[in-house]
Amino acid sequence: xxxxxxxxxxxxxxxxxxxxxxxxxxxxxxxxxxxxxxxxxxxxxxxxxxxxxxxxxxxxxxxxxxxxxxxxxxxxxxxxxxxxxxxxxxxxxxxxxxxxxxxxxxxxxxxxxxxxxxxxxxxxxxxxxxxxxxxxxxxxxxxxxxxxxxxxxxxxxxxxxxxxxxxxxxxxxxxxxxxxxxxxxxxxxxxxxxxxxxxxxxxxxxxxxxxxxxxxxxxxxxxxxxxxxxxxxxxxxxxxxxxxxxxxxxxxx
Amino acid sequence: xxxxxxxxxxxxxxxxxxxxxxxxxxxxxxxxxxxxxxxxxxxxxxxxxxxxxxxxxxxxxxxxxxxxxxxxxxxxxxxxxxxxxxxxxxxxxxxxxxxxxxxxxxxxxxxxxxxxxxxxxxxxxxxxxxxxxxxxxxxxxxxxxxxxxxxxx
Numbered sequence: 001x002x003x004x005x006x007x008x009x010x011x012x013x014x015x016x017x018x019x020x021x022x023x024x025x026x027x028x029x030x031x032x033x034x035x036x037x038x039x040x041x042x043x044x045x046x047x048x049x050x051x052x053x054x055x056x057x058x059x060x061x062x063x064x065x066x067x068x069x070x071x072x073x074x075x076x077x078x079x080x081x082x083x084x085x086x087x088x089x090x091x092x093x094x095x096x097x098x099x100x101x102x103x104x105x106x107x108x109x110x111x112x113x114x115x116x117x118x119x120x121x122x123x124x125x126x127x128x129x130x131x132x133x134x135x136x137x138x139x140x141x142x143x144x145x146x147x148x149x150x151x152x153x154x155x156x157x158x159x160x161x162x163x164x165x166x167x168x169x170x171x172x173x174x175x176x177x178x179x180x181x182x183x184x185x186x187x188x189x190x191x192x193x194x195x196x197x198x199x200x201x202x203x204x205x206x207x208x209x210x211x212x213x214x215x216x217x218x219x220x221x222x223x224x225x226x227x228x229x230x231x232x233x234x235x236x237x238x239x240x241x242x243x244x245x246x247x248x249x250x251x252x253x
Numbered sequence: 254x255x256x257x258x259x260x261x262x263x264x265x266x267x268x269x270x271x272x273x274x275x276x277x278x279x280x281x282x283x284x285x286x287x288x289x290x291x292x293x294x295x296x297x298x299x300x301x302x303x304x305x306x307x308x309x310x311x312x313x314x315x316x317x318x319x320x321x322x323x324x325x326x327x328x329x330x331x332x333x334x335x336x337x338x339x340x341x342x343x344x345x346x347x348x349x350x351x352x353x354x355x356x357x358x359x360x361x362x363x364x365x366x367x368x369x370x371x372x373x374x375x376x377x378x379x380x381x382x383x384x385x386x387x388x389x390x391x392x393x394x395x396x397x398x399x400x401x402x403x404x405x406x
Contacts (some may be wrong), residue, residue, distance in 0.1 A: 016388065078286070088382075091379075091382060091386075101267045101268060101271065101351045102267065102268055102269060102272055102351060103347065103348070116382060117367060146343040146344060147270060147273065147344065151269060153269060153270040155273055166290060172270065178310060201384045211321070213313065214291050214293050214313040214319070215291065215293065235336055236339045237336070237337035237339060237341070238334055238336060239270065239274065239335040241303070241333060241334070241335075243330065244333045
């Protein structure tokens, strides 16, 4: 019959599908190792053949190198990876890119016009920063530069600002100003507000000292002509937007 | 720090004096505008382009009346000065701001199973290598350099 031949492993009419499906099949060698796929079978076969071949001719060196390979493979076993020794990963050198931020950029500027700003910052030289209006010079700020950036935004300390502005007809000197100052007392930024008001300044009509009601800073005024007046004030720490800076000049000691 | 931070915001904040203004977030300060007006209020947010939004703001023109606003937004170009409160040290504040920011690395964020597995294995391999190197160091150290050398690879 077909069936016994089909189920017979050694016959030429062996039908593997039938063997898998039929219940009573006797495997000729029950202790044979089981492979999951053909690839495994082929690789074991090749290895066996190579071993046989080398066992006859080649010296112990290849055997040792093979052994070394197998050792490294075994040592890497927990990761279940099969890299050869020269394929093993190597520790990287780490990130060579330096981090650039405002502070590093301030230090990078050693040549060119911005180096003047940097030197003023480092040497704490007193600097005169001219501030612009739209198409005119508004005034200047004299102080020390604490920080700057490429857009010429400046952080300055100990600033004496002098600027011009249009005179206004309604400029109450006393009375209403004090009233407003009291009302906004809780919102003042500078605590030295009071001390500034108490300091008696030159009382002439041309030189009026009044406190700016919003900030509590004392603003000294001086009318220049009919339309404009010159104002002066002192701010301890000021941030100036770069757009408003016209010019920076170093003051001689 | 800001809720609305795009990559450009963060870049600007890290590379310009914006970090100083962001250090002022939550503080009361006076912002002077280029039209000679002044606004005093609590700085709630400064974004990457230096736009400033303030709360509880008092606006004053040139000795005009004072106007009070719950929220006030200043577009960056209109700022001339910002008066920094005296109790803030400028260099310290900048340093703190810059250190606080996380490094913006381009991380491998692919979340496929294959990528995750690869990353996990990479970590394990690195650990393994480190251990090996330490083991080698420990082997080499106790032996003085003049004595027999073991050729380990």
